[in-house]
């Protein structure tokens with residue numbers, strides 16, 4: 162187990178797209194984080210149900226998606242391609258279905274590699290289906306067994322990279338977002354989430370090692386992206402979503418402490434922190450992920466990406482072709498621009514990176530906390546603590562202070578309502594006890610046993 | 622300021638204890654339970670709802686106010702029953718089978734409750750039988766379906782079909798919502814309406830029941 166005490170990237174100018182201090186080399190020679198940015202394409206089905214009866218049509222859908230996308234990748238001379246197959250829950254609950262689709266994608270990627278020399282990698286992301294039982298059993302039971310079997314079968318069917326969007330602690334996190342309850346968020350991320358990640362990632366790393374697949378990374382999607390989407394539709398303050406993003410870093414980091422080696426998951430917008438701390442490469446998404454959801458960080462997310470993703474697009478027909486193919490083209494051009502800047506030299510690459518950064522940061526605190534210098538400063542604060550909870554607490558305190566200063570200095574102007582909320586949240590952060598045990602004790606009375614089984618997190 | 626004004630203010634500020642105390646006081650002062658409900662609690666929630674629509678407050682303020690109202694309602698409920706006050710309608714709401722997304726559904730339920738509807742929350746991953754049961758045995762006037770996945774949208778139709786099969790389709794109004802659905806889809810599956818967000822869901826349900 163690796164406990165991160167020092168930053169892998171210390172100088173903000175070194176936190177840049179395409180380059181990570183610990184690049185990942187795949188058996189086929191594809192190097193991620195070694196200088197080039199590659200597109201990472203993700204796709205999903207159009208409206209349809211998933212059942213044994215519809216599986217023949219589903220297979221055909223995925224066959225068409227991948228064939229067409231690979232052909233476009235070749236036409237566009239992409240130097241490398243990563244494809245993500247994010248299972249739909251039914252495909253994890255019946256692990257054979259997910260594995261079948263994995264095999265279809267593998268087969269096509271292999272053919273294009275042989276015939277056209279297209280270097281690629283296949284990331285497979287089974288679902289965290291534990292929450293189908295409420296309150297969830299986190300470490301045993303039928304759903305847990307199916308989820309592990311899904312990882313095993315998909316790895317055996319040809320996945321190169323394994324990921325998940327894990328949800329431990331989420332049982333109480335959604336309400337905590339909506340009620341703007343910072344101590345509960347800190348508890349969900351730093352105490353529950355971190356404990357669950359330790360258990361879960363030890364398993365994923367074992368499955369990966371046994372079956373020749375790389376344990377890649379996790380994401381705070383269910384936590385910080387839920388907050389981001391809620392902020393986007395004006396349900397919660399943006400400063401709250403920004404705080405949750407930085408607080409989520411400690412939780413996502415656990416996967417890397419337990420053996421994940423990247424590339425980090427695309428929807429983990431906390432990725433730049435992971436890269437700065439661990440040095441492993443990351444996938445990011447932004448402008449070209451508008452096919453899946455809106456976000457306030459369309460350009461700044463490119464600043465530090467090693468893989469550039471679209472999050473997810475439905476396989477529907479557009480004038481330019483199937484939507485995944487069109488989406489791949491958009492990703493390919495975005496990555497090409499970044500690679501061209503890199504080729505032109507460090508000065509040009511940095512200039513492009515700085516444009517990506519400058520174009521977003523003043524509009525939203527969620528973009529501001531992704532500024533490379535801010536990432537480095539806050540990462541340094543985070544790893545000054547040794548426990549996940551300590552890191553979450555430090556992140557909350559330091560981020561609140563950082564946003565207040567940014568507002569004051571005119572670097573990230575906030576509306577009066579946002580400033581009011583920053584004060585309220587900051588006061589809540591000040592009340593967080595230093596010791597984890599004290600928070601656990603404090604939460605005991607508030608936890609609803611109908612929502613969560615604390616024993617599943619090793620707590621009584 | 623009357624005690625009802627104070628109650629309204631307590632709910633708007635999300636002060637559960639104040640709301641509780643003011644309801645007790647209003648009852649002591651002899652206010653009828655339905656007056657306390659309509660002019661105090663529901664009026665406060667519609668005020669908060671308006672502030673939210675105007676962009677003055679966010680959802681947390683609204684939820685905290687709803688929590689205060691809920692506390693106050695616990696005291697008031699027996700008096701409402703004694704007075705024979707009925708809710709404006711009963712809504713059975715749930716996220717359809719296979720779908721675990723519940724934030725949107727929760728907000729819709731909260732807004733409906735704040736507008737005086739009784740809510741039967743069927744939760745997430747709710748099978749069609751639960752909706753049928755809510756209509757057959759629990760007196761739901763409206764079935765409200767939420768889905769966030771393109772792969773679970775078809776399960777909305779399954780619920781409509783199940784209600785038809787159970788012979789209760791004509792007894793209820795069906796409203797659907799969630800990011801991937803729209804009015805055209807509602808028409809296609811034979812639902813009575815669609816709402817894009819929580820406040821329009823309240824308007825739509827009111828319109829459907831003529832209240």
Ligand code: B1M
Pocket residue numbers: 205206247248249250286287288289326328335382383384386387390391396453454455472473719720721722723724725726728729764765766767768769770771772796797798799800801815816817818819822
């Ligand atoms: C009855 O009348 C009505 C009337 C109005 C109604 C209504 C009913 N219901 C809703 N409304 C309306 O009023 C509400 C208030 O204004 C609104 O409700 P909404 O729910 O739209 O809005 C909420 C207030 C805020 N919005 C949300 O809460 C949803 C946000 C996004 C990011 C989202 C979240 C948060 C989550 N997710 Co999910 N998730 C996404 C979402 C992206 C997006 N752009 O929507 C979406 C829906 N998810 C998706 C996916 C793929 C998945 N998710 C999954 C899981 C999750 C989380 C658990 C992590 C979390 C859910 C948390 C929770 N407790 O609900 C998985 C599925 C789990 C399952 N079986 O359901 C998983 C499969 C991911 C995975 N690999 O595991 C995508 C769907 C793609 C598709 N094929 O359809 C998705 C669009 C994200 C994306 N861009 O890829 C209106 O729609």
